[in-house]
Amino acid sequence: MKQILMPVAAACFLASCSEGEKNQATLTYPETKQVDTVDAYFDTEVKDPYRWLENDRSDETGEWVKAQNELTFGYLESIPYRDSLKERLSEVWNYEKIGAPFKRGEYTYFSKNDGLQNQYVYYRYKNDESPEDAKVFLDPNTFSEDGTTSMAGMSFTEDGELLAYSISEGGSDWRKIIILDAETKAQKGDTIVDVKFSGISWKGNEGFYYSSYDKPDGSELSAKTDQHKLFYHKLGTSQDNDLLIYGGTEEEKHRYVSGGVTEDNRYLIVSASKSTSGNRLMIKDLTQDNSEFVDVVDSYDNDVSIIENEGSKLFIVTDMNAPNRKIVTVDASAPQPENWEGFIPETEHVLSPSTGAGYFFAEYMVDAVSQVKQYDYEGNLVREVELPGVGSVGGFGGKKEADALYFSFTNYTTPGTIYKFNPEDGSAEVYQKPNIDFDTEAYESKQIFYTSKDGTEIPMIITHKKGIELDGTNPTMLYGYGGFNISLTPSFSTANTVWLENGGIYAVANLRGGGEYGKEWHDAGIKMKKQNVFDDFIAAAEYLIDGKYTSSEKLAIRGGSNGGLLVGATMTQRPDLMQVALPAVGVLDMLRYHTFTSGAGWAYDYGTSEDNPEMFEYLKGYSPLHNVKEGTEYPATLVTTGDHDDRVVPAHSFKFTAELQSKQAGSDPTLIRIETDAGHGAGKPTSKIIQEYADIFAFTFYNMGYEEL
Numbered sequence: 001m002k003q004i005l006m007p008v009a010a011a012c013f014l015a016s017c018s019e020g021e022k023n024q025a026t027l028t029y030p031e032t033k034q035v036d037t038v039d040a041y042f043d044t045e046v047k048d049p050y051r052w053l054e055n056d057r058s059d060e061t062g063e064w065v066k067a068q069n070e071l072t073f074g075y076l077e078s079i080p081y082r083d084s085l086k087e088r089l090s091e092v093w094n095y096e097k098i099g100a101p102f103k104r105g106e107y108t109y110f111s112k113n114d115g116l117q118n119q120y121v122y123y124r125y126k127n128d129e130s131p132e133d134a135k136v137f138l139d140p141n142t143f144s145e146d147g148t149t150s151m152a153g154m155s156f157t158e159d160g161e162l163l164a165y166s167i168s169e170g171g172s173d174w175r176k177i178i179i180l181d182a183e184t185k186a187q188k189g190d191t192i193v194d195v196k197f198s199g200i201s202w203k204g205n206e207g208f209y210y211s212s213y214d215k216p217d218g219s220e221l222s223a224k225t226d227q228h229k230l231f232y233h234k235l236g237t238s239q240d241n242d243l244l245i246y247g248g249t250e251e252e253k254h255r256y257v258s259g260g261v262t263e264d265n266r267y268l269i270v271s272a273s274k275s276t277s278g279n280r281l282m283i284k285d286l287t288q289d290n291s292e293f294v295d296v297v298d299s300y301d302n303d304v305s306i307i308e309n310e311g312s313k314l315f316i317v318t319d320m321n322a323p324n325r326k327i328v329t330v331d332a333s334a335p336q337p338e339n340w341e342g343f344i345p346e347t348e349h350v351l352s353p354s355t356g357a358g359y360f361f362a363e364y365m366v367d368a369v370s371q372v373k374q375y376d377y378e379g380n381l382v383r384e385v386e387l388p389g390v391g392s393v394g395g396f397g398g399k400k401e402a403d404a405l406y407f408s409f410t411n412y413t414t415p416g417t418i419y420k421f422n423p424e425d426g427s428a429e430v431y432q433k434p435n436i437d438f439d440t441e442a443y444e445s446k447q448i449f450y451t452s453k454d455g456t457e458i459p460m461i462i463t464h465k466k467g468i469e470l471d472g473t474n475p476t477m478l479y480g481y482g483g484f485n486i487s488l489t490p491s492f493s494t495a496n497t498v499w500l501e502n503g504g505i506y507a508v509a510n511l512r513g514g515g516e517y518g519k520e521w522h523d524a525g526i527k528m529k530k531q532n533v534f535d536d537f538i539a540a541a542e543y544l545i546d547g548k549y550t551s552s553e554k555l556a557i558r559g560g561s562n563g564g565l566l567v568g569a570t571m572t573q574r575p576d577l578m579q580v581a582l583p584a585v586g587v588l589d590m591l592r593y594h595t596f597t598s599g600a601g602w603a604y605d606y607g608t609s610e611d612n613p614e615m616f617e618y619l620k621g622y623s624p625l626h627n628v629k630e631g632t633e634y635p636a637t638l639v640t641t642g643d644h645d646d647r648v649v650p651a652h653s654f655k656f657t658a659e660l661q662s663k664q665a666g667s668d669p670t671l672i673r674i675e676t677d678a679g680h681g682a683g684k685p686t687s688k689i690i691q692e693y694a695d696i697f698a699f700t701f702y703n704m705g706y707e708e709l
Contacts, residue, residue: 046620069672073673092494095437171684197598201260203261221646230246245268267283275604278302279302297336316340355398358401359382359423368489406431412496480511482512498697583624586653642684669703
């Protein structure tokens with residue numbers, strides 16, 4: 001058995017610790033058996049001694065999870081300031097949060113959380129009333145006793161008479177759809193089950209489109225799902241009779257299929273993808289009986305979507321011959337690319353458009369910071385929208401007939417604030433500003449650019465208390481993602497206020513593989529260029545250390561999902577660089593990720609071990625699970641995952657933890673925190689979020705040598 005050190009009781013801890021030291025007692029890891037599983041990849045055999053931990057339904061795996069959690073929570077409970085961190089997190093979290101309102105039929109709806117409610121509650125009031133008259137419409141806190149069943153999506157009919165909403169149980173990506181009479185809230189028809197990665201799009205009041213996979217053989221939380229299908233459910237009929245609209249052929253598998261009806265109910269738009277990048281796009285005229293699907297784009301080389309239509313005129317967003325995206329128009333009678341006409345051209349900045357109130361709103365990322373321009377339906381620039389500051393905006397979407405729109409604004413020191421926007425004169429006023437127990441004026445954010453290994457300039461935003469001394473002693477959390485064309489733009493985190501209040505620095509690096517600078521930036525961090533992402537992150541850490549923001553002894557690295565891979569790869573390549581590593585729900589077994597749930601759809605970013613010998617060797621060369629080395633001193637590591645994570649299955653985290661525990665040569669702990677009735681993150685109840693952050697911060701501060709906070 002391997003042994004590590006853990007904190008002893010608080011009284012002994014406080015009595016005998018000198019500054020910067022950790023008083024620890026011996027802790028023994030649970031036994032994790034090894035098996036003789038070996039896989040052959042081309043001419044290479046690879047051992048997988050912890051393969052048995054992939055069986056999430058076995059009693060043996062359940063006992064391992066129980067033993068690991070007992071070890072981890074015993075360690076965490078012994079940290080003297082864990083409870084005070086939880087208390088402060090609860091205090092700062094306890095403020096009213098309100099979502100932007102939207103009209104459906106005779107009512108205006110909005111979501112609200114009083115402060116510490118596990119799930120947001122949905123309210124409504126008559127359109128001729130005031131928000132003060134609002135009454136509870138749906139309360140997801142009543143869906144389950146422990147708050148682990150959450151609202152996952154809502155879709156009203158155009159007249160607002162019917163509502164279909166989806167729920168997630170225990171954080172799973174598998175959903176159920178429930179249909180209500182919106183006026184009486186009486187359920188209509190049966191619950192639709194076994195729905196995954198799906199929107200809900202009504203066709204009039206008759207029925208709706210949704211997407212799902214066939215229930216897999218074996219565990220629904222880990223077995224492979226790679227045939228996504230679009231269905232139509234007619235109200236009042238059995239789900240068994242739902243019509244298959246698209247997908248399901250063995251000749252051409254699609255891992256992601258979605259369908260939506262245009263606002264005027266004229267067209268059904270279907271997008272089909274084989275991976276997370278690139279899609280085929282089709283339309284079907286719903287006004288014509290027995291009409292056929294017409295291809296808009298019949299390849300999978302680009303991202304393309306229909307954002308709006310005016311009669312038969314389609315407005316299309318695409319990165320085809322425009323890596324930063326553009327909007328084009330075309331008539332639905334001949335919608336192929338050769339007939340496209342320019343509408344809003346590509347610029348040097350990445351475009352993310354929306355529509356509302358009869359206008360287009362082009363949001364651009366300028367070095368990961370938002371800029372918004374308003375256009376009319378002729379493509380004429382109306383104005384550049386004046387924003388409240390430097391940060392991130394979201395919203396501006398709405399119905400064509402809306403007379404007001406709403407947008408949110410946030411950055412690392414500004415809680416998300418909702419503004420009401422007048423699309424005719426461009427004026428905006430505060431609609432809802434959070435009253436949070438945090439002195440935002442005492443903190444500052446600044447954007448810097450640092451140089452990565454190959455000379456590429458990478459942006460990073462660093463947030464901390466004003467007047468902080470750069471002497472290399474500040475506890476610092478470096479966060480990153482770097483994948484799947486996802487952009488990290490400035491946003492406020494209630495949890496991070498507690499990190500900042502305790503003298504922490506929070507740094508976010510905009511790594512290659514993300515979408516901050518368009519398709520080329522994304523493609524510079526995929527497949528056999530994935531090492532660029534890790535090099536960018538390593539260079540960010542070195543910048544913070546060289547600039548005396550922190551030191552290796554006071555640096556923690558954190559990321560989730562693809563960001564968990566980032567942390568795992570960085571800590572195995574440069575274990576000397578940081579004191580604490582925090583990989584969350586990470587993709588950590590790069591040789592087998594594509595064999596679980598919908599993982600094969602991530603191949604655009606990663607490639608797979610089955611592609612060719614070169615791709616296999618490249619993946620094996622950085623796969624965190626396969627690069628844990630015997631005799632290496634690894635940083636203090638707290639792996640976090642959820643037992644219902646059916647996107648990045650917890651087996652990744654289980655196996656990686658077992659490898660680290662068996663090979664850790666240093667005295668720093670390797671622990672795994674496995675949340676029960678929790679998935680990849682969406683819908684997690686507030687109570688679980690607060691406790692998880694208290695544990696992460698306690699573990700981090702403690703392993704940086706802090707006696708008290």
